[in-house]
Amino acid sequence: MDDLLDAAARLIAIRSTADRPGELSAALEYVLGRVGPGFTVERFLSRGKPSALVHTGGTRPDFRVILNAHLDVVPAPDELFRPRIRDGRLYGRGAQDMKVAALVMADVFRELAPVLPYPLGLQLVTDEEVGGYDGTAHQIDAGVGAGFVVIGEQSGLRVVTESRGILQVRLHATGTAAHAAYPWLGDNALLKLLTGIERVLTRHPLPGHEVWATTVNVARVETPDAAVNQVPAAAVAWLDIRFPPEDRAYAGRTREQVERHLRDLSGLEVSVDGFGAPHRADPDSREVGLLRAAARDAGFGGDLLRKHGAADGRFYSARGVDAVIFGPGGDGQHGPGEYADLATVAPYRAALVTFLRALR
Structure with missing residues (x-):
């Protein structure tokens, strides 16, 4: 946890807002550095917004699962880019939405992608807060697809199968x-x-x-x-x-x-x-069932949740691919008191690992 918190503090300190292309690239490179060597990194650029797709092997496979994370944040005063920990909470712009989850996904990918019996992808984008058209949507238009997608937006380990x-x-x-x-x-x-x-x-x-x-x-x-x-x-x-x-x-x-x-x-x-368009995934699918069971194994209820805000899952949903939001807990998204609930981070990682290992 100490290593993850140190990485999260460094990532939150990067002001990766839409008007700072250099910082968007810096955030992307930081998380790619966290993943480390030994993987194929496909890079994309659309209207100044960089993104990446990480996987094993030289040729892009047909992914069984993609882990999707965005590294951009909405603007904030200077003090919100100086992360602080208090009462089991990590405060700062992007702590909840969604830099902590992005680092957890990067760590899980690094650990499991080489050993899983199916292709796993890590999709890192830098434009979700301004629409997602130059990140996730751009990659999908370039041929990226999957059987199932997990988007690490905050959900308190509930599984979001619908959003407006x-x-x-x-x-x-x-x-x-x-x-x-x-x-x-x-x-x-x-x-x-x-x-x-x-x-x-x-x-x-x-x-x-x-x-x-x-x-x-x-x-x-x-x-x-x-x-x-x-x-x-x-x-x-x-x-x-x-x-x-x-x-x-x-x-x-x-x-x-x-x-x-x-x-x-x-x-x-x-x-x-x-x-x-609205986003919807089949709540009765095998993947959703396994993810809910993994959340329960980690000590949470595994409940389904509807989200009012839009996320990049809608681009996959429009192509007939089930995408769900599944992330750690926290509160204050886009506000002055944004925080990640650190008590949910280890269970979130454990649930992702359990789900990916259970899936065939």
């Missing part, structure tokens, strides 16, 4: 500029925009508790005006929409169909910036 889809859109309103003293001479675009947002929120009201339903976050509202004494002639809102497979207004639809639906709903022009 993601839709990121902008609503656009236009009007007529005027002097603020004579508003009747103008047409306020911002007021139109707020009316359109209200229509969307009426269809998808903000829940007061956890629900498995479509939710909408209004992330930004802005106009190009620099003066307060102007009637805005243009305004835009940024929305983040998360939806389950059951919501057929979004799930199973094309970008154009979703755009049309939101245009009719809001009465505004719509731009779709990001659109990812």
Whole structure:
């Protein structure tokens, strides 16, 4: 554990955010160094985002299992890149999401890949926090596939077989500029925009508790005006929409169909910036059963879990490959108090080893 904690502290100290390509590469190289020599490392690069696929042998095999980990993190103040341990918790940006899990996966791969009776892959990416299109999705487009995928996102050793889809859109309103003293001479675009947002929120009201339903976050509202004494002639809102497979207004639809639906709903022009399908794996599959049993052997319940956030498993799910999220515990993801629960790290490693050894 001491060796792992030292490695985790070093990895957390690397500011591997999307705007720092050098640090993304540094984080990738650090984990590849942890894996060590004697393996084939395939390197990928898409739009400045590096990733790697590690396996045994010279030719890429048909993987029975891929362990998937992302090494990028969301931005944070300087102090969150100075990891600290307190009360059995490792605090720092990326401690929970998901640098500790990435190191555990690297260690398990190093130990088991040479001896398992099937091909095991380790997939390391650096763009999950900004969509995953240049890491996991890029590798899949390049022909990487597997029979089953374990993504090390945090789950408290529960097995995540479902997660909601993601839709990121902008609503656009236009009007007529005027002097603020004579508003009747103008047409306020911002007021139109707020009316359109209200229509969307009426269809998808903000829940007061956890629900498995479509939710909408209004992330930004802005106009190009620099003066307060102007009637805005243009305004835009940024929305983040998360939806389950059951919501057929979004799930199973094309970008154009979703755009049309939101245009009719809001009465505004719509731009779709990001659109990812919900993720689902068969909860009754043999692999999920073995992984749940391995979690129970490690002292946890092996429960199934639905996740509200999107992860890279959706890219495999879209290709008909079962992918689950299975990671250690912690809390505070993307927040100032993010931490990994160190009491779950050794059981998490043990569960991965048990699962991979049991699988044939």
